[in-house]
Structure formats: structure tokens, C-alpha cells
Amino acid sequence: MLKGMAVTFRYLFRPPITVVYPEQKRPAVQPRFKGRHWLTLYEDGMERCVGCELCVIVCPSQAIYVKAAENTPEHQVSKGERYAEEFQINELRCIFCGLCEEACPTGAIVLGREYELAGYTRASMIYTKPMLTEPYPGSSGRDPGREI
Amino acid sequence: MSEQPTVTLTIDGKALSAHKGTTVYQAATRAGIEIPIFCYHDRMPPLGACRMCLVKVEKQPKLQTSCTLEAADGMVVYTDTPEVKAGQEAILEFLLINHPLDCPICDKGGECPLQDQTYKFGPGRSRFVEAKRDFAKPVSLGPALVLDRERCILCWRCVRFGEIIAGDDALKGFERGFSSEINTPFTLPVQSKFIGNTIAICPVGALTAKSYRFISRPWDNRPVQSTCTLCGVGCAVEFDVRGERITRTRAREHPAVNDIWLCDLGFFGHAFVDHTDRLRRPLMRREGGFVETTWDEALSQIASRLGRTSGPRVAMLGGARLTNEDAYVATRFFRAVVGTPHLDHRVDARPQSPDLAVSWGMGTAIADLALADCVVLIGCDITETYPVLWLRMKQATERGATIIAVTPKALEIQRFVRWQFLHRSGQGGAVMLALADAVRGTAPREAPQGIDRTALAAAAKALGSASRPVVMIGRTALDAPDGWQMLAASGEMCRKTGTELNVMRGKGNAFGATAAGLLPDVAPGGRALADAASELRQAWGSLTTEAGMTAPEILDAAVAGGLDVLFVIGADLANDVPDRERWRAARARLPFLVVQDAFLTETAQMADVVLPALVAAEKDGTVTSIEGRVQRVRAAVSGPGDARGDWAILAALAARLGKTIAYSGWEEIFNEMRGLIPGLGIDERLPVRHPPLGKPSEPERPASAAGGFPLILIPGEALFDRGVLTSRSPTIADLAGEPWAMLHPDDAGTIDAADGEPVVITSARGSVAVRARISPVVLPGHVFLPRGYDAAPVNTLIDVNEPVTFVQVRALAPAAPS
Incomplete structure (x- = not known):
């Protein structure tokens, strides 16, 4: 018992590991942290997502909805023939397992580091394609020149 | 069949017996042993093009293709030895040399035999590092079809479908070796009425549907088993539904009707269901224009109008779009609630033509068409009217059947027609009489000018010696100026050859409308009104059992001002009636027109009240095909806005007229119909009433060209x-x-x-x-x-x-x- 109490006393006089969130924040999460989703772009601004719906079928909590459409020469959204016309993720349902990122054949969907995802309504937690698409190539923190 | 000689062979240690002539592949499949394959399709003969079905046969040095290897006595076959596996892996590796790995954007992905078999039998990696074959893609081959030549594995299924099943040679293979590709033989767009089937049997994503392009993934779709109602054949279909939208239509196997095929109308013709033009709310005419209104108000207005009108001054036209249950409730509503006998679904019939004297439908079973040895098409353009029946006839021609056609316009299938008598308008009757005479054995009357007498005699001889002849008469013959003559001669020919006359007439569920009694002179089930009166009274309460006016007579009555209210249910009279001027005149004299339809048709635009109705893909119930087969339709989607099912509309209207028509659902209506319609049952065939043949023909008036109209x-x-x-x-x-x-x-x-x-x-x-x-x-x-x-x-x-x-x-x- 003395041994156990010694451990307790040792920690009693060390600075606490917990932080007083949200007043205090840790400087950064781990690189492997899985936070909010981003739909990433290629360097030239083309969307990586081809609307294949593999993330939809792999998602264990059925949080993703994709509706695909066809690229035309006048309206080329992604490389190839197909792109996602609609892309929605229900962030309330998402369990941040990262399977969508693993399944994605083009590396379009990635889980970022942002974890402050609270909202006041349920509807605001359904992220639509404009919310999910990264504002400019690389803004999600991933190298836009990567292959996948 | 039992006398057929059998052989005994061993596959993977299992002793099997198979009919002589079956292939090793077929024997193995029947025994539940899976052999991967691409080129073979069980509706077509073996080919041996893809080399995927390799097996090891004892005492044979090399691996054999099981789809072309005939099973022989004492044969010992292995499908899973290391040698076979190595062969399968090598073939898949070869197939994937040029097949792009674009499964994520391919419409076939998720239901692709190549994908599945690569996972199951493939090597998992490829040793080929060279660039893949690069074709421009996608290639549009017409309004329905998209070709991706990179994905094609040259199994020839689509080409052989056009050669063997449809007979239209729509797609062919071009070039050799590395540059081989599929294309249309002469022109774009691809010329076929059955091209959707090639999409269905393509084992990769090389042929895909333009209308389904990237719309949905196989796992998004909820399949709903239903029946196509666009022509009268009643093909079994499966609607794939994503959310509230039918994404595509696929054929469902039904050995007695469509086998596994559909026509392109069935494949691509259901897109209207979610069209934005669908009627969503009832419309009422106010100050010359339509205003949207509530069901309550619309029904009240109709009810008050009907309340002020005596029964026989009300008439009803249409009904081919309804289900059997809708049609039955309509019959009940008009006969028992409104009290009018003037109801008819044959809105497109020509007055005084044999159209109205014969009962529409086929006595011959659709499946038996493939067994026919002589088919006579009289004014019946089979591929334009009931296309899937042609696929059965094509099978018959493969077996050596003779097709004889009497028609004013050469048939699309004339390549397969042995004797085609292309006649002038008004001379079809003479051709038919001469043919009937020749069959009867009497010296043929004078054949009309331009008709080859020796051909006529030869055709009659073929027909006379046929043991399973099929005779079909179509609308072109019945509506012809000498329609009565053609009908009489056809009937004579049938009597002589001991077969029955198939009246190829009626679209949609016209046969269900007939069976449910949407006719002026017949009770449900094709019984005489007087015979069925007491039973009907028991089921429905008081009703009118007199015979009413036919569709052309109803129009005449309206023109003469003899009608106060006309109900048009699921018909576009302005375009359906044979003579538009008469419809205009009728409408002008009609005080009140109610139209119940899914769209604001030309007829609906002239109505006083328009009620929005559901279509077949939104309803549960049954429909009846041209051969009298009763099949289920199931609601795939729920329908737009406030649109309601037809029988529910009529039941609500009955309630406002102080009568009760109460059913809990289609099953209850169907059960009540079973009591009144003998032989009614799901997937049973209702008998087709035999036409009273040889009716006195109307006086033929010589037609002469007026000046200026040559x-x-x-x-x-x-x-x-x-x-x-x-x-x-x-x-x-x-x-x-x-x-x-x-x-x-x-x-x-x-x-x-x-x-x-x-x-x-x-x-x-x-x-x-x-x-x-x-x-x-x-x-x-x-x-x-x-x-x-x-x-x-x-x-x-x-x-x-x-x-x-x-x-x-x-x-x-x-x-x-x-």
C-alpha cells in the first residue's frame, strides 16, 4: 500500500496533465488525429472526388450521401468522367473511424485536425459539399501534389 | 425427354449424369460447381471466346474450355487443381492487361462479373507494367447506349444477342487483335429495339445506359418487382429505386412471358414517372383558366354535378392505364353508383370496324410462340406493337418456322419473313381471301395485282401443312377499309388450320379493363350482363345491367347533345380517338368533362375538373397481359403531391354520392373480383373470349381519290x-x-x-x-x-x-x- 501511495504523492506535486478546455487549448493535436472531413483538391484546383460512393458503402454509421453526375467539357469538375454533384456528411452520425479516407480511391476525402464541431441545430451538422471542399488546394493541410 | 441418352462423368470427384450433348460447363453448373465464365450465356449457344472456363480433363494434355467441351462418358474433370487455378489466373491477368482499373467510376462496379471473378479467381497482382490500351471514351451509340471500348473484353455477348436473340445485328466486332472493338455495322445511332438487353448481359462496363449514367450504385438501389404496362405483353420487370426515384428498369426472369429480355420501351420508358409535369393537385376551371384546388372541393363539385344528372346521361371512357382493381371499381362506380351502362375502354376503336366486334387478346400462350412452325401476321407489325413477342418468334424461326406476313408496309423483320405480301390499301382482304382459299384447297380467287400467285400458293401450302400454326391479326388489318373481309378470311383460315385467331390489339392494361367489365355490353369476367346480374347485385347493390353505348357511340351521343357528364380516366381522347374533329364536336356540346390522369393531356386541358392520378409504378395491384396473364404491380415510389390511386378517387366520389364503396386495399378488391371472374388468380391466365367471326360486313363503299389528294x-x-x-x-x-x-x-x-x-x-x-x-x-x-x-x-x-x-x-x- 505504501508503494501505491508513493505513486499518488508523486503525481500530487506534479503539474496537471489535463487542460481546462475551452479556456485553455492544447497547442496541436497529433498528426494522426481524425477530425472533420475535407474534400481535397488537386494542385490545379480540380476536385479529387469522382463520386464513386465507396466512402458511402464503407461508412459504418451511414453518415455519407453522394449523388454523382457526369463531367462535360464545359463543366469539368474532376478528372475523368464522373464527379460528385452532391456530397453530404452527417457529422452527428460520424464516428470518425477514418474508413472513408482509407476507401477513397483518389484520396479525395481526408480527416483533418479540426475537432471543434459543435453546432446549435442538427441541420447545421450536415456538412454539404461547399462546406466540405477545401477552400484552396492544400488548405486542409494535405499536400495537393500527392498521388493518393 | 427421358429417352434422351445420358452420359456419366466425374467432376471434382462427384459422379454426375447429364444428357448427351450438354457441355461440361452446363453439367458442372447444374451440379452446383462454379466455373468462372464471361462469353457463355445460357440463352445462347457456346462460343469459347473468353477462355475463362478452363478445366483439367484426365488424359487430355492441355486445359480445356468447359463451355465448348461436350460431356462424354467416363470423363474425369477437375475444376480446382493448381493447374486450373494457374490457368484461370493467367486468363484474368490477360483480360486485365487492357481493362482499365476505373471501377470506382464505372456504372457496372458492384455488379460486375469481371470484378467479382477477379476477386474470386484472379491473381491479385499483374506483372504487366506497360501502358493500357487507350481509346477515346465514352462513345455514344445512340440515345440509349454508351460504349467504353477500353473496358470491353471482347466476349461477343452483345454481338451474338443481335444475331441470335433479336435478329437485328445491331452491334458487330471490327478490326483484329489488339485493336478489336465493338461498333455499329453501318450507321449511328445503333438500330435496335432491344439494345437495353446488351447492357444487361455485358459482363463488364463496356455497354452502359445513357439514362443511368452515374445515377446510382447497385447498393443504393432498392429493387421493386413489378410488371411493365407500356404495351400489352406484361413483361416482368424490376424497378430499381433510390430514394423516391426509379433509377432504372431491369428485366426480371419470367419463363412464360419475357424470359429474361425486355424491349427498349420497357427499359427506358418509365422515366415519365417522376417528370415535373406530373399533376399534383386537382384542377378546376374558373373564368376560363385552371386553378389548383383541394380534393374536397373538386370532388364536391363533381358529386353535385352527378347528383343533378340522371345516370344514363353520364358516360365513361378510357381505362387502359388502370390496374385490374381500378378498372373493377370503375365498373362498379359507373354501373352501381352513377347508374350508367355507357362505359368503354376501347377509345381508339374505329366506328363500324371489326375492332368492336372481336375480343382483344391472345389465346395462344406467349411461350408457345417459340414452338410455332408457321406464324401468320395479318396487318400486325409485331416489333412496333408487342416487340418482346418477336423474340419468341425469332426462336421459332431458328427452329425452322415459316413467317407469312400480309401487310401494307414491309415489316422490320422482313429478313426472317418467308412470304411477305405487301398489298395496296384496301386489297388486304383480297389477299387474305386468296390465301384462305388456297389453304382450303379450293382454287384461289383472283389474287390482287402485284401479288405473286405462286408465292401465295406456296405460303398456303406451308400453312396448311403446319402442325402448330399461329395466326395474328393486328390493328392495321382491323382498321383497314376492308377490315371485315380480312377478319372473315382470317377466321376462315384459322378454322381450316384448326387454330385460333389472336387479336393483337390493345395497349397497357386493356385486357384487365376488359376482364373487369369496362365494356358497355359485358359484365366482369366476360360474362353476359343478364347472367351475372344477380351476383353483381349481391356484391354491389342496385345497378344497371342493360347494355350501353360503345366508345364511338358515346362520342356520337355527345355530339348530338345526349350526354351531360363525361368521365375520361387514363386516356387522352384528343389523340386516341380515330377522328379528332368528332372529339372536338363532342367536347363542344358536353356540359361537363372530368379527366382523371397523371398529366395535363390535351384532353385534360379541355376539362372542367382534372383529378391527379397515380401511374402503375406507384400502385399496388394486378394487371392483365395480352395473353390474359394476371400479374402483380407493386408501388415503387409514392407519387407526386396529392395524386391518388384511381379506385380510391372513385370510392371517395361514391361516398359523396351517398353510396359506400369501401375496400381496405387492392387485396380485398382482388378477392371480390375472384368471386365474379372465373379463372382469376395471380400468374394465371384468363381465357380470351373467342371472337364471333364472320359478321356481316358493312357495305363497302368504293373509295376514289378526290381531286388534289393523290x-x-x-x-x-x-x-x-x-x-x-x-x-x-x-x-x-x-x-x-x-x-x-x-x-x-x-x-x-x-x-x-x-x-x-x-x-x-x-x-x-x-x-x-x-x-x-x-x-x-x-x-x-x-x-x-x-x-x-x-x-x-x-x-x-x-x-x-x-x-x-x-x-x-x-x-x-x-x-x-x-
């Missing part, structure tokens, strides 16, 4: 048209193209019309503008104009009081340079 109009059918529904199914509207008319090159020459150029067809009644198609499939002096194009309605040209419609055709050529 050509004879032949109205006919086209599978792809632009009517109320088809113009709202984009693929069908594209396949149909602009309205057209067929002219003989001689006639086109005299008016300087060029192929594809606009012409105006004028009769004494009116005129339509169409594009000319110039071809010798019609005889000189005739113009073929398809019905079903709402932009060029045939019925504006026709005066039903004249047996023949004479027209003139003028080319709309640009003004000649001065």
Missing part, C-alpha cells in the same frame, strides 16, 4: 413515339425523334421531297408537318404515318365516315433561288 394514308404504329408518356421519357423521345412519315421513292420524286426533309401532309380534314422518310417499304401511292406523335396527330387527317383517307404531300423546301 396518296392513300396508312396510319400505323411505332414503338418509339412522342405521346403523353413517351415524350416525357427522354430516352424514348430521343429514340422516336421528330414526327415522320414514310413515302415511296417514286412519290417522293414527284414532289421533290428528300429523306429527312420536312413535308406537310394534307387531307380534306387537316394537315400535319412531319419529316419524310423515303423507302420502298411502302408501295407507291401510299404514305405511312405513325400514330402516337402528339405533334403530328394522325387523327387530324382522318374522317371516319370515309373508308380511306386521301392525302397530298408537299415538300417544305426552301424557296428556290430566283
